[in-house]
Amino acid sequence: MSRIINVGAAQLGPIAPEESRVSAVNRMIELLKQAKDRGVKLVVFPELALTTFFPRYYEEDISRMDHHFERGDMPTPETRPLFEKAKEYGIGFYLGYAELTEDGHRFNTSILVDDTGRIVGKYRKVHLPGHAEYDGKRPWQHLEKRYFEPGDLGFPVWRSMGGIMGMCICNDRRWPETYRVMSLKGVEIVMLGYNTPDVNTSAPEPNHLRMFHNHLVMQASAYQNSCFVVATAKAGIEDGCMLIGGSCIVQPSGEMVALASTVGDELITYACDLDLAKMGKETVFNFAKHRRIEHYGIITEQTGVVEPAE
Amino acid sequence: MSRIINVGAAQLGPIAPEESRVSAVNRMIELLKQAKDRGVKLVVFPELALTTFFPRYYEEDISRMDHHFERGDMPTPETRPLFEKAKEYGIGFYLGYAELTEDGHRFNTSILVDDTGRIVGKYRKVHLPGHAEYDGKRPWQHLEKRYFEPGDLGFPVWRSMGGIMGMCICNDRRWPETYRVMSLKGVEIVMLGYNTPDVNTSAPEPNHLRMFHNHLVMQASAYQNSCFVVATAKAGIEDGCMLIGGSCIVQPSGEMVALASTVGDELITYACDLDLAKMGKETVFNFAKHRRIEHYGIITEQTGVVEPAE
Numbered sequence: 289m290s291r292i293i294n295v296g297a298a299q300l301g302p303i304a305p306e307e308s309r310v311s312a313v314n315r316m317i318e319l320l321k322q323a324k325d326r327g328v329k330l331v332v333f334p335e336l337a338l339t340t341f342f343p344r345y346y347e348e349d350i351s352r353m354d355h356h357f358e359r360g361d362m363p364t365p366e367t368r369p370l371f372e373k374a375k376e377y378g379i380g381f382y383l384g385y386a387e388l389t390e391d392g393h394r395f396n397t398s399i400l401v402d403d404t405g406r407i408v409g410k411y412r413k414v415h416l417p418g419h420a421e422y423d424g425k426r427p428w429q430h431l432e433k434r435y436f437e438p439g440d441l442g443f444p445v446w447r448s449m450g451g452i453m454g455m456c457i458c459n460d461r462r463w464p465e466t467y468r469v470m471s472l473k474g475v476e477i478v479m480l481g482y483n484t485p486d487v488n489t490s491a492p493e494p495n496h497l498r499m500f501h502n503h504l505v506m507q508a509s510a511y512q513n514s515c516f517v518v519a520t521a522k523a524g525i526e527d528g529c530m531l532i533g534g535s536c537i538v539q540p541s542g543e544m545v546a547l548a549s550t551v552g553d554e555l556i557t558y559a560c561d562l563d564l565a566k567m568g569k570e571t572v573f574n575f576a577k578h579r580r581i582e583h584y585g586i587i588t589e590q591t592g593v594v595e596p597a598e
Numbered sequence: 599m600s601r602i603i604n605v606g607a608a609q610l611g612p613i614a615p616e617e618s619r620v621s622a623v624n625r626m627i628e629l630l631k632q633a634k635d636r637g638v639k640l641v642v643f644p645e646l647a648l649t650t651f652f653p654r655y656y657e658e659d660i661s662r663m664d665h666h667f668e669r670g671d672m673p674t675p676e677t678r679p680l681f682e683k684a685k686e687y688g689i690g691f692y693l694g695y696a697e698l699t700e701d702g703h704r705f706n707t708s709i710l711v712d713d714t715g716r717i718v719g720k721y722r723k724v725h726l727p728g729h730a731e732y733d734g735k736r737p738w739q740h741l742e743k744r745y746f747e748p749g750d751l752g753f754p755v756w757r758s759m760g761g762i763m764g765m766c767i768c769n770d771r772r773w774p775e776t777y778r779v780m781s782l783k784g785v786e787i788v789m790l791g792y793n794t795p796d797v798n799t800s801a802p803e804p805n806h807l808r809m810f811h812n813h814l815v816m817q818a819s820a821y822q823n824s825c826f827v828v829a830t831a832k833a834g835i836e837d838g839c840m841l842i843g844g845s846c847i848v849q850p851s852g853e854m855v856a857l858a859s860t861v862g863d864e865l866i867t868y869a870c871d872l873d874l875a876k877m878g879k880e881t882v883f884n885f886a887k888h889r890r891i892e893h894y895g896i897i898t899e900q901t902g903v904v905e906p907a908e
Contacts, residue, residue, distance in 0.1 A: 414890045414893050415888055415889075415890065416888075417882070417888070438890055439890075439893075442893045443893060445906060446906065447906055447907075447908065452905060452906065459888075462822060462882065462883075463822070463888075463889075464774035464778060464819075464822055465778075465889070465893075465894045465897060468774060468775075468894075468897050469893065469894060469896055469897060471903070472896045472897065472900055472902075472903055472904065473896075473903070473904060473905060473906060474903045474904070474905035474906070488881075488882075490881040490882065491877045491878075491880075491881040491882070492877075493851070493877075497851055497852075497853075500852065500853075501821060501852060504814075504817055504818050504821060504852050505818055505821070505822065507814055507818070508814050508815055508817070508818030508819070509774075509818070511811060511814060511815070512772060512773070512774055512815065541803070541807055542807075542810065542811065542814050543807075543810075567801045567802075567803075568801075569903065570801075571798075571800040571801040572727070572772065572798075572800065572801070573772075574902075575901060575902045575903055576901055576902025576903070577902075578725055578726075578727070578769075578773075579725075579773075579775070579901045579902070580724045580725065580748055580749075581897075581898050581899070581900070581901050583724050583749075583752045583753060583775075583779065584775045584778075584779060584897060584898045585898055586779055586782045586783075587775060587778050587779060587782065587891075587894060587897055587898055588891050588894045588895055588897055588898045588899075589891070589898075590782055590891070591885060591886055591889045591891050592782075592884075592885045592886025592887075592889070593781070593782055593783070593784045593879065593885055593886070594782065594783060594784070595762060595783065595784035596755060596756065596757055596762065596783060596784070597757075598757065
């Protein structure tokens with residue numbers, strides 16, 4: 289049986305603060321239609337795909353940000369048309385959104401919906417970047433550590449749509465641990481959405497490195513874990529803040545096999561042969577043969593750096 | 599006090615099976631002289647820098663390979679001139695060689711010698727690639743798992759020559775765990791030597807990917823661990839087997855700041871500002887703030903892949 293799955297990264301241009309969820313969903317449905325026309329079976333939408341990237345704004349009382357969060361189970365009334373259209377087309381999808389649980393916890397979340405419309409799994413962002421308090425030195429804020437709790441679901445994977453699927457979100461992609469945990473469970477496609485300002489506001493750094501780092505970490509991780517990475521940006525100028533595009537599909541060789549060319553709504557696609565992931569998993573990156581966990585201990589025992597004595 | 603250290607990667611061209619250690623050492627001394635002329639304070643020589651890359655040959659009785667190993671403490675009589683010249687010049691160095699211990703263990707080893715001639719530390723290669731038994735399907739063998747035991751020293755780091763120094767060897771560079779263990783100890787410069795055939799003999803793969811992967815993993819790891827990587831090849835055609843060059847110095851941004859242009863004896867140098875490593879360690883990759891070890895458990899609990907149930 290063929291293990292080729294035609295995948296799309298459905299990049300979104302900016303979502304202005306005043307843009308409604310209905311409008312954002314309609315833009316995603318438009319990209320779904322393009323996906324259907326190109327025979328795509330799985331589409332990855334961005335992180336926080338229903339709203340503007342609100343962690344750039346400071347609110348002392350975090351509950352005043354709750355209008356950016358989704359309450360209760362998916363689909364919500366505003367997202368139901370996306371779920372229905374995807375089911376009609378037989379297309380699975382990854383969707384990022386801000387989740388407010390019934391008991392009052394806030395997460396940066398993604399879900400995987402399969403090609404029959406079933407919600408297969410949920411992921412909550414583990415590596416929250418930025419800061420928790422107002423930082424007057426920044427041109428805008430990056431308050432993910434204020435508005436979200438770190439994810440509490442780990443890095444699960446799911447057998448779905450013919451492969452072993454995993455999810456992460458934005459900054460997670462910079463951390464080798466993210467992919468490693470999933471590849472120890474056999475992941476074949478890692479899906480992720482991101483919102484990445486084109487300026488590093490925490491440290492001086494040439495702006496062009498933002499795109500370089502975006503691709504570098506995903507290409508290396510695809511290779512080192514012998515998996516596909518499908519990565520989708522929300523891009524362009526949101527309320528004066530430029531977000532990088534560069535949505536891409538990376539194959540297990542680490543080569544980028546599809547790349548967005550705009551910072552607007554744009555679908556890129558690639559027919560991923562999941563058997564390509566096997567080659568690395570059975571040879572250079574045959575973990576059972578080559579990993580030496582007896583020397584890795586501090587990776588899980590120790591959070592921060594402990595330098596040798598002076 | 600300045601934390602700039604001028605570093606060199608001293609690539610070697612091929613060492614033929616019949617070439618003597620004295621000849622190899624003389625070539626390294628020649629590169630040391632160039633290093634002195636360019637004000638270099640630390641030079642990285644390749645993996646197994648004293649002999650041909652002998653794991654390409656099969657011997658049923660592994661002790662018949664012992665003439666490729668160094669017995670007893672460094673410096674040996676043949677390597678002493680290198681140690682003396684380096685001390686005279688005030689240059690520290692990394693040297694890779696095959697080590698046969700007094701009690702009969704064989705390791706793929708590197709040592710770090712500081713600019714006063716003191717042996718600061720030893721590393722034994724943890725991630726041995728290849729195979730242990732003769733493989734008739736390969737054009738040549740890659741029998742590191744036959745001739746060496748996996749390293750038993752972990753991934754130590756040392757304060758030396760003004761920075762925090764770490765070592766690894768060849769295939770170690772493809773494994774994110776290698777760098778992560780060292781960066782949890784604050785490593786600022788990771789030194790490594792390699793011998794990498796320009797054909798993947800374990801799996802079908804376009805040959806150009808060999809150089810792409812070589813650089814990809816080191817660039818990503820320099821960025822993800824905010825450290826310099828100084829990587830030195832033994833390159834060119836050894837007994838009919840082509841080894842890639844591509845020796846390079848990578849800065850903590852992940853950018854390659856020096857790159858060899860030949861597959862012969864060649865010195866590349868770069869003045870590394872160790873304070874550049876600080877920026878990442880204090881911001882995007884501030885481990886204490888951002889790592890979530892509660893979700894990393896299987897990285898150290900589990901060696902091989904465990905897929906989800908069908």
